[in-house]
Amino acid sequence: MAKAAVLLPRQEMQQMAADLIVQYPNLSPFCIEYTHTDAACQRAIRLQNDGCELILARGLQAALIQRAVRLPVIAITATAQEVGVLVACCKRELGLPDPKIGLIAFENMLGDTSRFDELFGVELCRYTLPDTQETDTSACLAALVDRALQEGCRAVIGGDVVCTRAETLGLPHYFLASGRESLQNAFAIADRVAYAIDLEKRARAEMNTMLDFTFSGILQIDAEGVIRRGNRVLYNILDKHPEDLIGRPVQEALPQLRTELLDKALRRGEEAYAILLPIEGHTVVVNIAPIRLENQIRGAILTFQEGRRITEISGELRRELYRRGFVARARFDRLPVQDTAMQEILEKARQIAQYPVPVLLTGEIGTGKRMLAQCLHNESPNRANAFVELDCSAYQPDSLDTLLFGSYSTRADAPACLAEAAQNGTLYLAHIEALSPELQFKILQLIGGKIWRNGASQPAQTTVRVVASSNADLPALLREGLFRSDLYYALNVLSLALPPLRARRADILPWADRYLAEAQDQYKRYVSLTNGAREFLQHCDWPDNLDQLRSVCERTVLLAPRRSVDEVFLRGQLRELTPAAPALAETAVMPQPGLDPRAARIRQALQAAGGDRQKAADALGISKTTLWRQMKKLDITYK
CATH class of the missing domain: 3.40.50.300 (P-loop containing nucleotide triphosphate hydrolases)
Structure with a gap:
């Protein structure tokens, strides 16, 4: 469970938060307390130093804390229902038809209010600051209150700073409180973040155990070939102390390692196995595996095994050790x-x-x-x-x-x-x-x-x-x-x-689903393809076959701006990944980069049929009506 601190701008919110947080299994309450905005940053820094792993805060406090600590900060966002209740109350107390009301807050506090004018019979004016605002945020919020008054707002809704300034100006004001629903939403997000934190802690503990108790020496280098990490076995094999290796270029520490093998791993992402290196009078077997992140090579892992140990132990154990490096996973x-x-x-x-x-x-x-x-x-x-x-x-x-x-x-x-x-x-x-x-x-x-x-x-x-x-x-x-x-x-x-992927189109979507699932599981980001996106994948020719499809799927998971992914986004990813247009199977018609490859087939069929749409449809295996619809959708004309 991740240790979570909840910092609130009002004392009356504490008990509600304490009652709700126990419903979320991945959150361990570190503290739930009222914090004044002026003290929020210092309190967050102390919490970080004391071992807190996650902070929930609201509005201005969340924005300030996010810049002060390295911890994940979850902003408590007001729901549309909570804002709507205040707007209705404000209108009722003002007693005016279509009153102009100012809604003043950080962007991270508000949801969609675009239909409020119609729903509540008001003129709701939003005045917001970006979450990344780095200047005097309190003064900026107060200035927005002044602006709302100048622009004819009869009342304002906002947080502590907004209400304090409005009271000074004699302007009716309403505090935008966070109720049960907004706290539940924030806790649900925090629970998912806490789960990811737990996974990372578990993975780090498992990795440290594996590094210290494996038979192999393990060396981690960054993308520039500089040594960043090693384990106890490695130092014993090389007969070196950590300070003799960490921070040095690997080829200075291991001049026996061939430059071209290292370049293949760090520049081209290629693995290398069973490299025999003479080190300190004995032979060491070295494997090199590149580290990939966001479709880039971020370094490599080198594993070392003493040749003498491998050959002196029994044949069965030798095969077991080799299987750990050379194992067949696909079935x-x-x-x-x-x-x-x-x-x-x-x-x-x-x-x-x-x-x-x-x-x-x-x-x-x-x-x-x-x-x-x-x-x-x-x-x-x-x-x-x-x-x-x-x-x-x-x-x-x-x-x-x-x-x-x-x-x-x-x-x-x-x-x-x-x-x-x-x-x-x-x-x-x-x-x-x-x-x-x-x-x-x-x-x-x-x-x-x-x-x-x-x-x-x-x-x-x-x-x-x-x-x-x-x-x-x-x-x-x-x-x-x-x-x-x-x-x-x-x-x-x-x-x-093995036929190319374009010759077995029934396999494209199943493989795409598999690659998307693997990437989503690895990066904990989730996407959903629209029907148009799936149709686009189905009709691409994938000249580089499964390698290209996998790369597009991984890029989609990493770069999708929203959960729902359409064909426009996929077309852009394919164009960025392969600037040259993908080759089409058995056709001399080449589409322009990013265009749907179905258009080339339809044009070719029409050309072969001399413009006869029925013959072209028969050649494509579709009805004439379907052909007409696709021509219209793809903006195809044939004369």
Whole structure:
């Protein structure tokens, strides 16, 4: 429960607040007290220093406190009903037809009053200050009272400062109190904020525990490569004190770490696995994972494991440690697939998964080849063993060779290579076309059950299932002599071609719903797509497939100005994310950036039909009436 302080401008509000706050399970009352506006900031600072985690206040006090402390501040907003009661009372006591009444407050105190003139038979004039007002706020409120009087207001409604000034001017005034409804609204918001605070505290405690008790050394760097945090295991592995690392560029502290690997993580958001570093006379296995926030790379996490420890412990525990870094998460039954053709592909993949033979996955970038490789592993008899993945295009041939096959050694502490880590499991090789001829031969041997460690005179026996993927034209590379024919046919015994997202439109909305749900759960922001927005997603061609769709969904959750998201907002996000117009499937008509891609299809159909709308409608699979409506909606004319 979050410790919440409630600061109120009137003493009579205290008991009501005390009775209501107990109804909210995530709020722990730190104090509920009357506070004069002049003392509100100092009181808030003391509360922050004493461990308070959340403050509720009203109007001017809330605005002042928000600038004085780092804590979340929830403004208690007057409801329309509470304002309406005062307006009706004011009119009745003035006894005038259509009296002019001034409503003076901070913007954070008021809701919608646009229909009050009509409802109550008054001329209600709003005079408000922004919540961010930083000058003498009391004087500004008093000046608004003077202005209301000059502009003919017969009475004013507002807080303490407004009423005090109005009394000085002899102007009838009514205090805008916060009743049960406004307090309930504020407590409901505070309860949700408190829940988020609890989650953050729990996550911080769990993270500290994991950092201190994990087998791995963990190092956090920022976007500039400066070390910000490490754990106890890391300092032991590197034999360094925290003050020798914190605040230093990571490449000064670890000159053995290759610059290009770090740049790939911090500049391009690419992960790197099983980097072998010689440190203080022993080998350390390092993994690098970028930290993403708001679609930007904000740093990276580096994990360190001692090579000697990994190779000296039993094979079963070694596989367990590797699985912690190389784990297959995707499963067939969790994929939101609705397209009939894609369902048939997945059914074929389920059958393939049962047999320990190589699999070749092909398709455009972003079609889900990596997820499908994980599904194949998790559906296989070897699902309990390691799933090791490697992007062959991310390394130079020599580095790739070392990563995959290591170096031959008779020493017991010789570090394990990725091919050994995948023993009795799955080795997934993305961008298989990037392998050098020598590595193509070694992979062919690995498929045959032999592992050639560098420097060894004889291969060792092994059992590794190889799953490879490519978005290149492998047959063309084969004809040009750039890819071994025996490796191609060995991989292609069982193959799966994943269609692009534009060819399986039934999958677009299910995937969008999944990505939106994941982003909403991660960022605790919630959106709802209008029918028009969902229709826009459905008809986009998504040239970069699931990667592009996921990015748009995440941007939508992070940037949506309101909960309801329409197609106009989505079109803008897509345009910002991909300045060039998305390519349309099987058409030479290119829409302008941000325009609905359906327009290009309709124009193409009309052109092919020579302007005959019935033929065009038949080609599009819609009625002539529907075609006419879409042409009107999309502002399409054809002559």
